[in-house]
Amino acid sequence: MKFERNQPDNLKIFSLGGFGKVTQNMFVYELTTGQHGKDILLVDCGVGFPGEVGVEGDLLIPDPSYLFPFKDRIRGLVLTHGHEDHIGALPFILPKIGLDVPVYGSRLTAALAQEKLIEHNIRAKVRVVSTKQKLALGPFLLEFVYVTHSIPDTLNLAIQTPLGTVFHASDFKFDWTPPLGKHAQIGKIASIGNKGVLCLLSDCLRSEKAGYTLSEMVVEDSLEREIIDCPGKFLITTMSSNVSRWQQAANVCLRHGRKIALAGFSIEKMVEIASKLGYLKIPPQSLIKLNRIKRFPPAQVAVFVAGNQGQENSALSRIAAGTHRQVRIQPGDKVVFSADYIPGNEVSIHSLVDQLYRLGATVSYSDILDDLHVSGHASQAELALMINLVRPQFLVPIGGAFRHMKQYSLLAQRIGFKENQVVLLEGGESVELLANQTVRKGQPVRVKTNLVRGD
Structure with a gap:
């Protein structure tokens, strides 16, 4: 130089x-x-x-x-x-x-x-x-x-x-x-x-x-495996801005006859904007309000949840704490973390996983499965x-x-x-x-x- x-x-x-x-x-x-x-x-x-x-x-x-x-x-x-x-x-x-x-x-x-x-x-x-x-x-x-x-x-x-x-x-x-x-x-x-x-x-x-780096496409097969092995509600969380991951999750949920509800302001906004622009395609009849999930058998429900990094007061944090008004974890439910940890957030995320396990959920996350995120x-x-x-x-x-x-x-x-x-x-x-x-x-x-x- x-x-x-x-x-x-x-x-x-x-x-x-x-x-x-x-x-x-x-x-x-x-x-x-x-x-x-x-x-x-x-x-x-x-x-x-x-x-x-x-x-x-x-x-x-x-x-x-x-x-x-x-x-x-x-x-x-x-x-x-x-x-x-x-x-x-x-x-x-x-x-x-x-x-x-x-x-x-x-x-x-x-x-x-x-x-x-x-x-x-x-x-x-x-x-x-x-x-x-x-x-x-x-x-x-x-x-x-x-x-x-x-x-x-x-x-x-x-x-x-x-x-x-x-x-x-x-x-x-x-x-x-x-x-x-x-x-x-x-x-x-x-x-x-x-x-x-x-x-x-x-x-x-x-x-x-x-x-x-692996293609985003490989994750859809992993999500397919996870949803097949879920007798209860299927909850998935990733970065709210990861539009392609939400589309993959939607594809899997639709193939298995699950209605999709959204939990968290950031994911609601992302789905609204990405759908309006044509980047996200979920049939309107497959989207339900969060307060309607109890009207369906748990095996017919999926919830896209914000808060994958353990953010305080996020939808996922409130679900894990048992304080969310509309989503309660029951035995048979599964929570899938389809995201990497942001450095420094490991303690918060592991705390969430602990709480979800205590409530009876099955939890899939990157420490035990390496194909949930690319x-x-x-x-x-x-x-x-x-x-x-x-x-x-x-x-x-x-x-x-x-x-x-x-x-x-x-x-x-x-x-x-x-x-x-x-x-x-x-x-x-x-x-x-x-x-x-x-x-x-x-x-x-x-x-x-x-x-x-x-x-």
Whole structure:
């Protein structure tokens, strides 16, 4: 890596949530030129979860105060997909940086983000973008690339700047049999790579895992096995935003003649929005109100439940505590956890499992069954494929802890990159792309986490 000094034009990239984290995704692309001064593009606006740092509270959000002196230079905020760690901080941060900052996302992402703003009485519109368009935001020209992940409508970004193109590949995997049928735009990624890419920012969370991440499709067979062996009510919980998993669960429930009820505000909203946009298909006659489940034999009932991480006062926590007004666990009922643990939440989840067992339920979870969930993140073969498609000059791993970044660097070196072509960043460190096609570590930025109430 060449370290250049006194270079006036540069593109500085850093994370207000801090590098070395999986959550609180909020990236700043700060372009400084002698001709136009400073222009800023923001990518994602996500929350973290208190269990990560061992403090009480609901949500952790990046501190946006760095942006306050440059509010009039923010050209836009682009959301890559609809997971909470990428959109959840929007209602807390957008009012602080300016409601006039244009916000963009794919159809599903925009709908989910818009709902968050409405819930917080914030009057701002999230604009829909498609993979068929290019979007100019000041000096930034964006192309949108569809990729597979654990939520539909996930985008990667090709960000063209006067200093070169950056490919922003946040959460992705290459699922060759996606449940909802839409494949990643491999050809488009390769085409962008052919035009020349200076730097690839890439998901690295599963860089320790060899091969390919399993397809989402394998989970449906596991859910089929679980429901066949359930004489009572069938309760399933996963991330509320995991639309493809809810569709798979619905497919299984419908095949076995079960009515489906929803428990929890977040899952009710997700089903409403995803169904309206056509991403989730559950026949209306198969959905019942939660207060009607007692009218059916337990073997004919399924409940989709929010609270897979043991969140306080979630629907699942209240069911496990025996305080939920409409759902009571009885012997013969089964609860399936179809999600990974978020680091720091293991104690809460295990406590839930203990309580559910005490109430007489059968519980299926990842500590005893490894096929109830597959990751939405790329393993080594997919990470290498992305690198080879994009063919960047430099690499910056994102979305993982330092060990994940280090493994990503070793992977890159195995496929021909030099160690100094991979920039590993922590906390408020930044990377700068210069006009002479070189890269250096920039001045660090002070990053801070704020704790907010999620309600």
